[in-house]
Amino acid sequence: MQEHNPQDIHQIGPSDELKLEIVRRGSGPPLLLMPGEDGLERDAPFLDELAKFYEVIIPSPPGFGRSSRPDWITGPDDIAYMMLDVVDELGLKNVPVVGFSFGGWIAAEMATKDDGFISKLVLVDPYGIKTGKPTEREIQDVWLLSPDEVTALKWHDAAKGKRDFKSMPEDKLTIVARDRETFARFGWEPYLHNPKLKHRLHRIKVPTLLIWGEHDGIVTPKYGEAYRKLIPGARLAVVPQAGHLPHIEQPQAFLTELKRFLD
Amino acid sequence: MRAWHFTEMPYPHIPPFDELKNTRVTIPNRLFDPKIGADLYNRYLDEHCIADELGLDIMLNEHHSSASCIDSCVPLPAAILARQTKNARILILGNPIANRGEPVRIAEEMAMIDCISRGRLDVGFVRGVPTEINPANSNPTMTNERLWEGIDLAMRAWTTHDGPFNYEGRFWHKRAVNIWPRPYQQPHPPVWITGSSDRENVRKVARHGFTFATFLQPHENTRSLFDEYRKHYVDAGVPHQGGTAFLPLVFTADSDSEAEAGAQELLWYIRSNKTEPQFKNPPGYASIALNVMALQGKFGGRTEAVRAQGLDYMMEQGILIAGTPDKVAARIRKFYDQVGGFDHLMMMQQAGHLDHRRTVRSMTLFAKEVYPRIKDLPPTVAPKAAAEPALAK
DSSP states (O other): OOOOOGGGEEEOSSSTTOEEEEEEESOSSEEEEEOOTTOOGGGOHHHHHHTTTSEEEEEOOTTSTTOOOOTTOOSHHHHHHHHHHHHHHHTOOSEEEEEETHHHHHHHHHHHHOOTTEEEEEEESOOBOOOSOTTOOSSOOTTTSOHHHHHHHHOSSGGGGOOOGGGSOHHHHHHHHHHHHHHHHHHTTTTTBOTTGGGTGGGOOSOEEEEEETTOSSSOHHHHHHHHHHSTTOEEEEETTOOSOHHHHOHHHHHHHHHHHHO | OEEEEEEOOOOOOSOOGGGOSOSBSSOOGGGOOHHHHHHHHHHHHHHHHHHHHTTOEEEEOOOSSBTTOOOOOTHHHHHHHHHHOSSOOEEEEEEOHHHHOOHHHHHHHHHHHHHHTTSOEEEEEOOOOGGGHHHHTOOSSSHHHHHHHHHHHHHHHHHOOSSOEEEEOSSOEEEEEOOSSOOSSSSOOOEEEEOSSOHHHHHHHHHHTOEEEEESOOHHHHHHHHHHHHHHOOOOOOTTOOSEEEEOEEEEOSSHHHHHHHHHHHTHHHHTOOOOHHHHSOTTTSOHHHHHHHHTTOOOOHHHHHHHHOHHHHHHHTSEEEESHHHHHHHHHHHHHHTTOOSEEEEEEEOTTOOHHHHHHHHHHIIIIIHHHHTTSOOSSOOOOOOOOOOOO
């Protein structure tokens, strides 16, 4: 696991209450990566490969990683505006944006507000919309199901989802515990979606690819298809033998889809 | 020392616990037979009326989606008992203000019950246990923050008498708060808050001069919480308010063997608390430090810890008090000394399948033979005498 560098902490916006951890990997043209709620991306093998071609910029959203969490930020809508400040401060222009799961939701929110800085948008098994009836469970309830049930839905091969918390140092566990708390704070209600987002997705004008794990049981490829239809010109690529985190379970197949789209 | 009769109003006619994943949150209500439920509600209310006749005070609580407690709307029995009882103080412990929201509505309900009972209401506000998060669909984070903002708003509603005020807080926005009626007791009914480990919460309760209550805790823990409270207590000058309260399971019997049998029945309450991990510890309900311990496998919840210990431990610690009147009185006096004194004994005298006859026998023995021997235990803080309501200027 990568060590913490104090230089990774950046004040965002006019107040010092918002300090984000922003790490960079590799060299090349910049690519903005919005991590998922489990924060697994920074230490994942696919990132080493991506870092050969890009300078990958990974901000931890408020309350995740070592980023602060001001009270006024209550959900992805706020996070998206705040992330646009990050884009401004880093002077990012014409960059690819890749978002995973909760980070995919934030990337979609950002793109509906301002996609002028985005060259291409990639959303990997994102949350964020609800298109069905009130009683339809489109996004499986990760807080109502048991941890074992969630693991079974989330992973094609549940063994890949095992994490050894008992041997993890306390400062890393503190981040895991805080990440989980923050995810619930921002995703509890409305449950992992913003009712307004589906009415805003048409504003995304940049080329968009949705990458989906074929066996994602939390948000299924059918949900991905509904998402795709709401973004003009978007394409959906399904990665076989993968669940909610195709970039972790099938890094090669994931990278093939990603590179084909970005190149 | 004041003594309060309490039952969670259980619905015990459910399948064996090993056939159920959860006794709360997901247990389907097809298992609730409304005819049996009707009998149970009326029986539990009868027992509260008997408590009143026996000179005991009354405590009520609220849970949701649970067979352990079918009192899902605590102002309702409180309002019924405000009419049907004569002397008992009626304690709601408590209003789940952090989960339910609606602090102004709660302030109105409490003010009405206070008026109907002519000033016999004690009002608890609680953060709510973790299993309440899903039934309420309240965010599992910020529960303490919502609790205290809710209390602030409810108390402003009780104590503002000059027409509407506005409130734009972090969680609640109200335009024209102006409740009718105002509470009978002045400046407001006594306020109680519960706690189990959070020291900062205990200090906050003490600094407001509210009554502090804790449930089913080993006596060493209880003492450290009560010591912390007493160290920081500030008298707010509210009649009946202030001091410490403890809730054990209590069964008083004519013989040791009957006491033992009754104690076993009360343990249904502990045994019935069966839920899956996602309901015991929703994300962000407990502190990050506790969740780090949970990830390390070192923390599984306080109720779990007590449950794992068994009957002897619970008797030894004062979590369960059962015996003949002599023994119960002696145990309570000993507990009083062990915790540096306390002011309110809240007694779960009914749980599970413990039937009406045996419940009332235990209550009666307590009221007639135990209560007179512990009533003289002095208060640990000095509450003001009840005052007549003053008219608002």
